[in-house]
Amino acid sequence: MLWTRTFIPTMKETPEGAEIPSHVLMLRAGLVAQVMAGAYTYLPLGLRSLRKAAQIVREEMDAAGAIELAMPCMSPTSLWEQTGRVEAFGNVLVSFSLPRQNRKVQVTLGPTHEEIVTDYMSRQISSYRQMPITVYQITTKFRNEERPRFGVMRTSEFLMKDAYSFDATVESLGHSYDAMYAAYCRIFERCSLEYLPVEAESGPIGGDASHEFMIPAENGEDTVLHCVECGYAANQERAEVGARDLVRPDVPLDELQRVDTPNCTTIEQVSGLLKRRPQDLIKTLIYSADGKPVVVLIRGDHEANEAKIRRAMGAETLELAEPDVIGRVTGAPVGFAGPVRLAEKLPIWADRDVQRSVNAVTGANAADVHLTGVNLGRDFEVDRFDDLRSAVDGDPCPRCSSSLRLRHSIEVGHVFKLGTKYSESLGARFADEKEQLHPLIMGCYGIGVNRILAGLIETNHDANGIVWPVALAPYELLVVPLKVNDEETMSVAGKLHDDLEAAGIEVLLDDRTARPGVKFKDADLIGIPLRVVIGPRGLKEGKLEVKWRWQEEAEMIDLEGAAEKLVEWIVQERKDSARFLGR
RNA sequence: CAGGACGUAGGAAAGCCUGGUACUCCGCGUGCCUUGGGAGCACGAGAUCGCUGGUUUGAAUCCAGCCGUCCUGACCA
Structure with missing residues (x-):
């Protein structure tokens, strides 16, 4: 190809608004051009690379026995209502109505295709003999991003490879899943990407049921914890904190004291005012677990991990309690809750690190007052200790004696054992050898094709451009x-x-x-x-x-x-x- | 959704506070010159100063509303 016969609009200067290297370079090298926030035109060079990435994905999917098809972007909104995902997706769903003669058809642009593929496959699969089968497609997906960012990394319209497996048994699903996992490794290796498969939220099947494929990168939006020693890797939502010394230091206990802390509702403000380190504070969070208030204690310098808390409690839903609930159960406005003398008797959960806290600072369950010298056993009791916080850099590895490293990363792929979530809500069943009906057992597997490019550039460039x-x-x-x-x-x-x-x-x-x-x-x-x-x-x-x-x-x-x-x-x-x- | 910044030619960017003809660099066109790391000279084309309204003799500049873009956080099957 001759340069003058194609179209390569390079730029000497960085366009306003581009900040991270991949975004800057994709614009400057003439790979893409922005149409609006979250939507990009692929120019000749960018399109060629995008197609190459897609082709590698396609070849490895085919090699893994998956079958390519192409489902439409448009689908009836009613399908999404059946699975409850109109509500689950909320504003992310791009929906509109189409006039069709004397009526209106409510349409949704697919953010993913579980509903559509399950609806179709359920009509084709009636016997266990027709499985296992895995189908895939490489198509444009639509997810309204309320805040698109980082160029091509987070857009409202993007190219995604999505595969769906259908199996008769959980064991068979395991094989389908392993085949996809292995294909993903080959795909990212062929793309010359440095990647890391990490354990992710497991969902209904439980256990080892979900992995995210991450590209470690400074500007990644996701956070993973990785043990270089044993290879354990998990996203922050999931990463366990390993065993550590939890014996309380043997120091004399201070007296419990009330101190005035006017308008100090955050850890930062309280620790600043009282000249105490954040880790000397205990955060008292009031959650609503399946609608019932519970107390969660976390050391001041740690972050509560809602996924872990929900799992530990076995709750369906978990959210921070509303201010009026907090006021009722603590007897104080938000920001002054503490485990000592709550207005209502509530179950108290605590992260394991709280066991080590001595002479801690907590809210006093009264406006503008905190307590110092708070000690477990003497001043309050905890109903249950568990791993409830997010792991941080340097935490002990849960699998070996080494420690975890925190790395930012870009999620480029996800493999997930879905189980029967969609087949149940859509009535997709098959007959086993005894003519018993069961819901199809599914897995879903996604790869963000655009992110392969962005991730590659983000991690492979120098001062002069893309490598x-x-x-x-x-x-x-x-x-x-x-x-x-x-x-x-x-x-x-x-x-x-x-x-x-x-x-x-x-x-x-x-x-x-x-x-x-x-x-x-x-x-x-x-x-x-x-x-x-x-x-x-x-x-x-x-x-x-x-x-x-x-x-x-x-x-x-x-x-x-x-x-x-x-x-x-x-x-x-x-x-x-x-x-x-x-x- | 909370907070912040920005919007001037195809790109970058000054002017705005203190109201009066919009500065500059890159790119583009023509010519000369040059030819191993974004050359030089000359001439030239290109701008409803995001939009709407207001104040004013006069608005890129002041005021109000709106739209758009970016950043931090929240959210993200």
Whole structure:
């Protein structure tokens, strides 16, 4: 392809509003252009990379035995009402009505396709003999993001691969799940991405039923905890805190005292006023678990983990109690709750680290007053200790004696054992060998294709631009003739381009009449892996200058036989990405 | 949803406080010159200063409302 025959609007300056590297570079390199917050046009280079990522996903899905189909973006809203997801998704759902002659049809643009695929497959599958089966598609999904951000990373419209497995037994589901898990590992390896499968919220099946595939990145929105020693990795919602010393330090107990703390309702304010460290405070949170108020105690410097609390309590729903409930059960306005002398007798749960708290500070259950010298056993009792807080960097690993590292990351994939959630609500059943009817046992598996690109760029760039691996690069090789008006230069460039293209190499020829500096800058910016410069210096000696994007120095190769050599390099790199990974 | 910032030509960005002809750089067009890391000179085209209303002799500038964009947090099957 000739540069002047395609469309590559590069930018020298960073457009206003772009902050993180992947967003800045995708705009500057002419990969994408914003249409509105949360919606982007894919320009030729961006589209080529996006398609390459999608193709890798497709090939590995096919290899794993999944069957491709394409479901529509539009679906009847009634389908989403049946599963209760109109409410569950809320504003995320993009819905509108279509006039159809004398009536109106309520339509929802699919944020995912469980309802649609289950509805269809339930009519096709009636016997256990028709399973297992896994279907997938690569289509545009719609999720209204109230706050789109980070460029292509978080948009309201995005390309997603979603697969759905249907099995007759939980054991069989395990095999379907494992096949997808393995396919995901191959996909991200082929994309040359550094990725981390982490344990995630397990849902109805329980146990080892959900993994997220994460790209560790500074600007990632998700947080995972990872043990380098044993490999344990989990998202923050899920990550357990390992065993640690919970014996209370042997220090004399202070007297319980009331202190005035006017308008101090936060840990920060109280610790600042009383000159006590946050970890010397105990947060007292009033939750409403399935509608019933409960007290949760967390050390001041820790964060309550609502998923853990809900699991521990076995509750369906959990939310912070309303201010009037808090006022009633504590006898104080929000911000002054404490476990000592609550207005109402409530179950008190506490995170394990509270066991170590001594002479702590808590709210006094009275406006503008806190207590100091609060001690477990003497001043209050706890009904149950459990792991109720979010793990933090440096916490002990739950699987070995090492410690956890906190890493920000970008979620690019998710595999999930769904169980019978949707098949039950949609009446999707099959008959077993004894003609007994059971709901289909499902799994769902998603990959954000756009995020593969954003994640790759976010973790593979330098000061000058993108550094693509061959697997995802819009073109594999860039030919840069320095003197476009020189006949010899251009004939060598044209021949090289044609020979490479004939050999199946994706080659871009920068035929612009621009000065060398401009071409070099753009070459670095768009990040094509292999750059071949044809200039007067080398040409005199019958040589070409070649350089991988991630290398500092170029090397000269003979013009004679250059095409063959370059083809060989690219073909080799396609196979194993060894040069990219070993850079 | 809470808090904050911003909106001036295709891109970046000054002017706004203190009201009067919109500064500059990049890009674009023409010509000369130059040709290995975003060259130089000259001439030129390109702007309803986000929108609506108000104040004023006069509004990019002051006031009000709205729209849009970005950031932090909340939310995220």
